[in-house]
Amino acid sequence: MEAPLSAGPGTPTRTPAADPDAPGELSGRPLPDLVDAVERALRTFFTTRRPLVRDLGPVFEEAAAALEHFVLRGGKRTRPAFAWTGWLGAGGDPAAPEAAAVLTACAALELVQACALIHDDIIDSSRTRRGYPTVHVDYERRHRDRGWAGESEHFGVGAGILIGDLALAWADDMVHAAGLRPDQLARFAEVWAGMRTEVLGGQLLDISGVAGADESVAAALRINRYKTAAYTVERPLHLGAAIADADPELIAAYRTFGTDIGIAFQLRDDLLGVFGDPAVTGKPSGDDLREGKRTVLLAAALERADATNPAAAALLREGIGTDLSQDQVERLRGVLIELGAVHEVERRITELTDRGLAAMQASSAAPAAKQRLRAMALAATRRAA
Amino acid sequence: MEAPLSAGPGTPTRTPAADPDAPGELSGRPLPDLVDAVERALRTFFTTRRPLVRDLGPVFEEAAAALEHFVLRGGKRTRPAFAWTGWLGAGGDPAAPEAAAVLTACAALELVQACALIHDDIIDSSRTRRGYPTVHVDYERRHRDRGWAGESEHFGVGAGILIGDLALAWADDMVHAAGLRPDQLARFAEVWAGMRTEVLGGQLLDISGVAGADESVAAALRINRYKTAAYTVERPLHLGAAIADADPELIAAYRTFGTDIGIAFQLRDDLLGVFGDPAVTGKPSGDDLREGKRTVLLAAALERADATNPAAAALLREGIGTDLSQDQVERLRGVLIELGAVHEVERRITELTDRGLAAMQASSAAPAAKQRLRAMALAATRRAA
Numbered sequence: 194m195e196a197p198l199s200a201g202p203g204t205p206t207r208t209p210a211a212d213p214d215a216p217g218e219l220s221g222r223p224l225p226d227l228v229d230a231v232e233r234a235l236r237t238f239f240t241t242r243r244p245l246v247r248d249l250g251p252v253f254e255e256a257a258a259a260l261e262h263f264v265l266r267g268g269k270r271t272r273p274a275f276a277w278t279g280w281l282g283a284g285g286d287p288a289a290p291e292a293a294a295v296l297t298a299c300a301a302l303e304l305v306q307a308c309a310l311i312h313d314d315i316i317d318s319s320r321t322r323r324g325y326p327t328v329h330v331d332y333e334r335r336h337r338d339r340g341w342a343g344e345s346e347h348f349g350v351g352a353g354i355l356i357g358d359l360a361l362a363w364a365d366d367m368v369h370a371a372g373l374r375p376d377q378l379a380r381f382a383e384v385w386a387g388m389r390t391e392v393l394g395g396q397l398l399d400i401s402g403v404a405g406a407d408e409s410v411a412a413a414l415r416i417n418r419y420k421t422a423a424y425t426v427e428r429p430l431h432l433g434a435a436i437a438d439a440d441p442e443l444i445a446a447y448r449t450f451g452t453d454i455g456i457a458f459q460l461r462d463d464l465l466g467v468f469g470d471p472a473v474t475g476k477p478s479g480d481d482l483r484e485g486k487r488t489v490l491l492a493a494a495l496e497r498a499d500a501t502n503p504a505a506a507a508l509l510r511e512g513i514g515t516d517l518s519q520d521q522v523e524r525l526r527g528v529l530i531e532l533g534a535v536h537e538v539e540r541r542i543t544e545l546t547d548r549g550l551a552a553m554q555a556s557s558a559a560p561a562a563k564q565r566l567r568a569m570a571l572a573a574t575r576r577a578a
Numbered sequence: 579m580e581a582p583l584s585a586g587p588g589t590p591t592r593t594p595a596a597d598p599d600a601p602g603e604l605s606g607r608p609l610p611d612l613v614d615a616v617e618r619a620l621r622t623f624f625t626t627r628r629p630l631v632r633d634l635g636p637v638f639e640e641a642a643a644a645l646e647h648f649v650l651r652g653g654k655r656t657r658p659a660f661a662w663t664g665w666l667g668a669g670g671d672p673a674a675p676e677a678a679a680v681l682t683a684c685a686a687l688e689l690v691q692a693c694a695l696i697h698d699d700i701i702d703s704s705r706t707r708r709g710y711p712t713v714h715v716d717y718e719r720r721h722r723d724r725g726w727a728g729e730s731e732h733f734g735v736g737a738g739i740l741i742g743d744l745a746l747a748w749a750d751d752m753v754h755a756a757g758l759r760p761d762q763l764a765r766f767a768e769v770w771a772g773m774r775t776e777v778l779g780g781q782l783l784d785i786s787g788v789a790g791a792d793e794s795v796a797a798a799l800r801i802n803r804y805k806t807a808a809y810t811v812e813r814p815l816h817l818g819a820a821i822a823d824a825d826p827e828l829i830a831a832y833r834t835f836g837t838d839i840g841i842a843f844q845l846r847d848d849l850l851g852v853f854g855d856p857a858v859t860g861k862p863s864g865d866d867l868r869e870g871k872r873t874v875l876l877a878a879a880l881e882r883a884d885a886t887n888p889a890a891a892a893l894l895r896e897g898i899g900t901d902l903s904q905d906q907v908e909r910l911r912g913v914l915i916e917l918g919a920v921h922e923v924e925r926r927i928t929e930l931t932d933r934g935l936a937a938m939q940a941s942s943a944a945p946a947a948k949q950r951l952r953a954m955a956l957a958a959t960r961r962a963a
Binding site: 249250252256316318336341343348354355357359361363365375379386390391394395396397402403405415419514 | 634732
């Protein structure tokens with residue numbers, strides 16, 4: 194099923210293994226060689242920072258090491274994979290001398306993601322990620338273990354903010370040091386700018402939506418568009434296309450595919466957040482209902498309930514975002530199904546996936562890249578975890 | 579006394595007015611035309627972001643507007659002034675067509691500074707800045723006023739983190755969109771990378787120093803080096819030199835000047851934080867003692883007291899960082915003077931200033947820039963507020 198794409202510059206293609214990663218990341222089964230190549234590029238970049246880091250002394254060396262561990266500890270490297278595949282699809286040649294520079298620029302997306310995750314974990318008050326303490330919690334513990342003055346929790350948040358900032362700054366530095374030609378860099382920078390503004394905007398919409406409880410389907414779709422689709426699929430593909438100087442038609446096809454598949458992925462994720470098997474998703478069953486996440490699923494249910502079933506609407510509004518028992522979760526699940534909201538979301542996923550795949554199919558992308566993107570899209574929108 | 583430098587591309591020089599700004603910012607009396615030109619460049623950049631911001635909807639438009647107000651509400655534009663003067667001193671011609679691009683790249687430093695201040699205010703739990711609520715407090719209030727769900731304080735912190743991130747990302751975007759030539763941009767980017775890592779490193783050292791109470795003079799000097807000197811003077815001058823492709827000797831002279839004057843400025847600031855007249859500094863008298871700031875002044879006093887006067891050492895360690903009465907502040911001031919710490923810091927300021935000025939004097943910098951930098955250095959290290 195996997196497309197025979199070369200996964201990294203000059204590396205042979207292997208059959209990918211099953212994906213053991215935590216849920217919540219969009220990907221087809223990743224190409225292990227590409228994952229390796231991305232991690233090598235990141236490791237090389239961290240090595241180039243060492244002299245500067247050493248000048249700043251041991252406290253900063255510890256912080257840079259914390260960031261390096263965070264970035265290299267795992268992840269599917271989804272965004273670099275889309276960017277790299279976007280470049281290949283637009284005619285990029287993995288055997289060309291410039292391929293290493295392109296791969297490094299694509300790998301820098303992982304540092305933007307590191308900032309997003311580190312800061313998000315502070316914003317969401319998350320204590321663990323992928324089985325490890327989050328960065329701010331790690332620093333909270335260091336503070337406590339060393340018996341330092343002041344409040345450990347506040348210190349941890351401060352350190353987490355600064356380490357996230359460092360990741361964001363280093364993402365740019367990695368792009369600049371990648372070795373792209375000036376014309377490639379100029380095209381890349383414009384898309385990169387759009388992407389970062391969109392993801393930060395999406396996060397702001399998200400926290401404002403949760404707090405302000407905008408219940409509309411439109412609001413939930415807008416968050417999906419910017420926080421997930423643009424940032425995870427659309428703009429990474431666009432970045433690859435920009436490096437390759439792709440024609441506007443291919444870029445338009447990539448962006449349609451990226452937006453549609455990215456949103457469909459998020460809708461699938463929302464369904465799994467309510468109906469997923471905890472043994473497969475790794476999250477407690479019904480967790481999204483307890484967290485009060487403003488999903489399209491919930492918005493669709495509320496719109497339907499308000500029109501036809503005020504008792505169901507009240508039940509949803511009273512229960513969502515509270516510490517629900519397993520029985521209550523079961524009951525709300527039943528309500529979501531009976532209202533037709535689950536059916537509506539499934540229909541949207543199908544429509545978006547079909548439209549995205551059709552746009553890609555009709556495009557001028559290289560056949561191998563098309564196949565790979567199709568496989569990634571299907572894995573992301575049909576997955577059970 | 580002011581050097582007859584053209585302050586902005588193609589703008590005539592005016593005699594600068596007295597500086598009405600809050601303390602804590604290094605500057606000679608700023609050139610008003612340069613301040614105007616920097617603000618025009620920032621305003622233009624914000625205008626270019628509008629279409630993207632509008633796409634993201636009203637919640638994000640509000641956040642972008644909050645950032646724009648924060649950046650344009652005031653400030654001496656110290657870092658752009660040093661960068662611009664560094665460029666002029668290295669042969670940059672303010673009448674050349676490229677001057678507008680150079681000024682825009684220099685002005686982008688204000689967006690890095692916006693991120694630093696917005697995130698610092700969260701880390702320091704500061705509620706006001708320049709008489710306005712800090713960004714996270716502003717968002718805390720919006721949350722409360724709108725009766726949104728969740729904890730207002732936590733929401734404010736989340737919004738502040740994201741708006742600071744946006745400033746950091748936009749700083750880069752502004753550099754990329756400035757219109758520098760590829761060779762200028764490549765040289766600029768390397769120094770820019772060093773500067774951002776240094777300021778984030780300096781902030782991390784600072785919070786770790788306060789929490790871990792590293793009492794050494796060396797630790798305090800290291801924080802001054804990176805958090806203040808490199809970020810405020812040395813690297814901005816270096817950025818200007820890099821755009822102009824200055825020779826290594828001039829860059830070395832700029833860096834010596836920048837480090838020495840930057841640290842001397844911070845030492846003066848530390849003295850004012852303990853001995854400054856509240857009517858002039860705008861801060862409560864002795865504020866740094868109450869906050870427990872790990873200054874060179876305090877470190878020098880503790881080193882001296884440990885060697886000669888254990889009672890004074892105990893008095894300092896018991897008092898620093900506590901809610902001191904005005905009498906206690908007076909008493910600690912007397913101890914700092916008696917121990918010779920004030921004298922030592924004054925001596926350091928003189929030595930650093932002399933060395934920095936000598937390096938600049940002996941350099942190949944353009945005479946008008948030398949004069950201007952000398953005036954900025956003296957204003958920064960001799961000031962009363």
